Amino acid sequence: MYIILVYDIASANGGEKRVGKMLKHCRKYLNWIQNSVFEGEITDVKLKEMLYVARKIMNEETDSIILFKSRDERWLDKEVIGVERMMTDNFL
Numbered sequence: 001m002y003i004i005l006v007y008d009i010a011s012a013n014g015g016e017k018r019v020g021k022m023l024k025h026c027r028k029y030l031n032w033i034q035n036s037v038f039e040g041e042i043t044d045v046k047l048k049e050m051l052y053v054a055r056k057i058m059n060e061e062t063d064s065i066i067l068f069k070s071r072d073e074r075w076l077d078k079e080v081i082g083v084e085r086m087m088t089d090n091f092l
Contacts, residue, residue: 002039002072003039003040003070004039005030005037006036006038007022007058007066008036010063013059015063018059019036021057025057028050030050051065
């Protein structure tokens with residue numbers, strides 16, 4: 001499946017450390033495209049694994065993760081206005 005993941009970590013109570021940990025963690029599974037935004041192909045098992053650890057990093061009372069899921073990337077239209085931070089195109 002193809003997902004777009006967005007997280008929001010509250011800055012209070014050690015939020016800066018959680019932001020760094022979440023960034024590092026999500027980059028293991030997905031392409032980092034902008035601050036707190038990731039995209040990419042992922043299996044159901046890997047997604048469950050990623051979210052299991054993410055829940056340990058975040059404070060569910062103050063932080064959030066939003067997932068947009070699609071069966072395939074080709075069903076999404078992506079338009080970037082301005083500078084694209086991370087190119088996700090794969091060259092074969």
